Amino acid sequence: MAELSVIESIRNTLWxxxxxxxxxxxxxxxxxxxxxxFLATQGFLEEFGESRVIDxxxxxxxxxxxxxxxxxxGLRPIPEVQFSDFIWPGLNQxxxxxxxxxxxxxxxLNAPMVIRIPYGGGIRGGLYHSQNVESYFFHTxxxxxCAPSTPYDxxxxxxxxxxxxxxxxxxxxxxxxxxxxxxxxxEDYSIPIGVADIKKSGKDVxxxxxxxxxxYCLEASRLLEDHNIDVEIIDLMSxxxxxxxxxxxxxxxxxxxxxxxxxxxxxxxxxxxxATVSDLGFDYLDGxxxxxxxxxxxxxxxxxxxxxxxxxxxxxxxxGILELSQY
Amino acid sequence: xxxxxNITLPSGITTDKILEVYEQMLMVRTxxxxxxxxxxxxxxxxxxxxxxxxxxxxxxxxAAESHPESFFFTYYRDLAIKFGVGLDETQIMLSYLGKQGDxxxxxxxxxxxxxxxxxxxxxxxxxxxxxxxxxxxxALASKIQKKAAVTMSFFGDGASSQGECxxxxxxxxxxxxxxxxxxENNHYAISVPQNLQMAISEVSERAPxxxxxxxxxxxxxxxxxxESMQKAIALAKSFTPVLVEMNVERIMPHTSDDDHxxxxxxxxxxxxxxxxxxxxxxxxxxxxxxxSEEQLEEMLSRCNSRxxxxxxxxxxxxxxxxxxxxxxxxxx
Numbered sequence: 001m002a003e004l005s006v007i008e009s010i011r012n013t014l015w016x017x018x019x020x021x022x023x024x025x026x027x028x029x030x031x032x033x034x035x036x037x038f039l040a041t042q043g044f045l046e047e048f049g050e051s052r053v054i055d056x057x058x059x060x061x062x063x064x065x066x067x068x069x070x071x072x073x074g075l076r077p078i079p080e081v082q083f084s085d086f087i088w089p090g091l092n093q094x095x096x097x098x099x100x101x102x103x104x105x106x107x108x109l110n111a112p113m114v115i116r117i118p119y120g121g122g123i124r125g126g127l128y129h130s131q132n133v134e135s136y137f138f139h140t141x142x143x144x145x146c147a148p149s150t151p152y153d154x155x156x157x158x159x160x161x162x163x164x165x166x167x168x169x170x171x172x173x174x175x176x177x178x179x180x181x182x183x184x185x186x187e188d189y190s191i192p193i194g195v196a197d198i199k200k201s202g203k204d205v206x207x208x209x210x211x212x213x214x215x216y217c218l219e220a221s222r223l224l225e226d227h228n229i230d231v232e233i234i235d236l237m238s239x240x241x242x243x244x245x246x247x248x249x250x251x252x253x254x255x256x257x258x259x260x261x262x263x264x265x266x267x268x269x270x271x272x273x274x275a276t277v278s279d280l281g282f283d284y285l286d287g288x289x290x291x292x293x294x295x296x297x298x299x300x301x302x303x304x305x306x307x308x309x310x311x312x313x314x315x316x317x318x319x320g321i322l323e324l325s326q327y
Numbered sequence: 328x329x330x331x332x333n334i335t336l337p338s339g340i341t342t343d344k345i346l347e348v349y350e351q352m353l354m355v356r357t358x359x360x361x362x363x364x365x366x367x368x369x370x371x372x373x374x375x376x377x378x379x380x381x382x383x384x385x386x387x388x389x390a391a392e393s394h395p396e397s398f399f400f401t402y403y404r405d406l407a408i409k410f411g412v413g414l415d416e417t418q419i420m421l422s423y424l425g426k427q428g429d430x431x432x433x434x435x436x437x438x439x440x441x442x443x444x445x446x447x448x449x450x451x452x453x454x455x456x457x458x459x460x461x462x463x464x465x466a467l468a469s470k471i472q473k474k475a476a477v478t479m480s481f482f483g484d485g486a487s488s489q490g491e492c493x494x495x496x497x498x499x500x501x502x503x504x505x506x507x508x509x510x511e512n513n514h515y516a517i518s519v520p521q522n523l524q525m526a527i528s529e530v531s532e533r534a535p536x537x538x539x540x541x542x543x544x545x546x547x548x549x550x551x552x553x554e555s556m557q558k559a560i561a562l563a564k565s566f567t568p569v570l571v572e573m574n575v576e577r578i579m580p581h582t583s584d585d586d587h588x589x590x591x592x593x594x595x596x597x598x599x600x601x602x603x604x605x606x607x608x609x610x611x612x613x614x615x616x617x618x619s620e621e622q623l624e625e626m627l628s629r630c631n632s633r634x635x636x637x638x639x640x641x642x643x644x645x646x647x648x649x650x651x652x653x654x655x656x657x658x659x
Contacts, residue, residue, distance in 0.1 A: 062494035069464020105442040107655030
């Protein structure tokens with residue numbers, strides 16, 4: 001079994017799917033000759049040709065709109081936005097159009113497309129190369145959202161996303177691209193969208209996270225073992241549909257819940273989880289639901305000190321879990 | 328206009344064909360007038376009138392008749408296209424009333440909005456120009472998959488100001504896509520006149536900047552539209568994208584919620600009838616004696632009887648079942 005980075009796993013999966021299915025095309029800025037700024041499509045132009053690997057103009061609205069229109073006519077496009085921070089001009093087509101395609105045609109029309117979005121920070125990206133954009137999509141019915149944290153999960157979820165007949169937002173945390181490595185089987189497998197994964201089982205506190213933060217949660221949980229605190233860590237993997245039953249099952253056991261995300265606190269995924277658990281799992285809780293999230297400023301600033309101050313990290317997660325466990 | 332003519336019809340267009348299209352246009356006008364009246368009765372919540380645009384739309388369909396694989400991304404003023412491709416008047420009335428059986432969205436969207444894939448139409452939203460980039464994607468997919476279809480993207484002068492209009496035309500030009508952009512220019516974006524929308528006198532002046540061919544015509548003249556669209560389809564089929572500007576008049580206010588006397592001079596409104604495509608076609612028929620007055624009267628009474636039947640059927644139809652509210656957010 002090969003040990004791969006997240007970006008290598010994504011590249012291999014895209015390659016496999018394009019080999020298998022001639023209706024899959026990729027399109028975006030610099031993805032052809034350049035191979036993508038993160039090299040997710042390196043070598044694709046030579047292998048699949050310019051009709052299936054399309055270097056687009058620098059114009060996100062049309063990247064999304066053209067991909068959507070192509071999805072109405074027999075193709076499974078995978079448009080890429082270079083950085084999540086540049087998704088905004090394309091939102092009209094994603095939130096205004098793609099998400100409403102099936103509902104607005106009463107199920108006659110559908111949009112089988114996967115929108116790949118490198119997101120998140122901790123890479124000195126400043127306000128325009130670090131943004132967490134997931135909440136905007138999370139609020140939107142009609143979209144599915146994947147946010148894998150490991151190379152194994154990235155492959156399995158991307159396979160599901162590409163074969164899905166609905167629009168899927170595929171969030172790839174930039175800092176995990178090369179930082180996170182893991183074993184990825186060569187055989188074909190997929191991971192269903194909408195099912196969370198228990199990355200570590202435990203009995204004292206439930207921690208829910210996704211993306212880069214998941215790894216910090218795992219580190220914190222190892223440190224908490226020295227304090228005899230046994231943490232259960234749930235990797236959401238998909239934000240929408242949200243796997244509330246896995247969360248509820250876990251807090252039945254632990255009675256305590258911490259949600260960790262890099263995205264801003266207010267109106268984030270954690271807020272919805274807290275609301276859902278207080279509604280459906282109130283009797284299981286023996287402490288307040290704690291959220292450890294980015295503060296309510298646009299995103300993490302450029303300066304090293306400020307960027308670090310924005311981001312939840314192993315220490316702040318450790319402290320948060322410890323505090324709740326003593327409640 | 329009243330002097331008798333002896334017109335030579337374009338090849339392939341018979342007198343019978345002219346009469347067939349005239350009756351279609353008359354039926355579209357009858358539907359349009361009926362839904363407007365029913366809006367005033369509080370029965371139809373909203374209507375965007377097609378009056379003034381019918382020749383542009385039916386002339387396009389006439390040219391597309393020999394290309395059945397043509398695909399249409401329409402916008403909200405395109406009643407004549409939706410009727411012309413074969414939707415019947417009862418289905419149309421169901422849609423205007425938001426009743427069960429509305430073929431576009433089963434009452435989820437504004438009238439005739441959603442999709443009618445059986446008849447090659449997609450019209451997802453009310454965000455003008457959003458359909459233009461989608462149409463380009465549709466044409467791109469046809470080219471990649473070597474399908475012979477031409478995609479037609481309809482929009483108004485208002486949509487031509489949107490950024491997505493620019494992006495759509497730019498991409499179509501770069502990739503030489505089989506697409507025709509059809510601007511139904513009625514010179515008003517709701518109340519804003521053309522001179523406040525653009526500094527140029529014709530939208531089609533932009534075509535060379537995108538590498539598109541351009542055609543600018545009188546969209547109230549059925550035969551002119553037909554002949555121009557034949558050329559445009561031939562160009563698009565050979566991968567030369569085209570921008571066709573059809574100059575038309577919007578005879579009615581923007582929608583049933585609008586009052587155009589607030590921003591159009593009465594003298595201007597009074598003159599709109601002179602460029603009414605239905606009257607122009609009728610005059611052509613009369614001047615060339617293609618039909619007798621009795622025949623024309625019969626057509627009108629057929630249309631009236633059809634709309635009465637359709638209205639009764641649609642009014643009696645049930646509302647969509649509330650149990651379907653959450654259905655079809657996703658497909659399998």
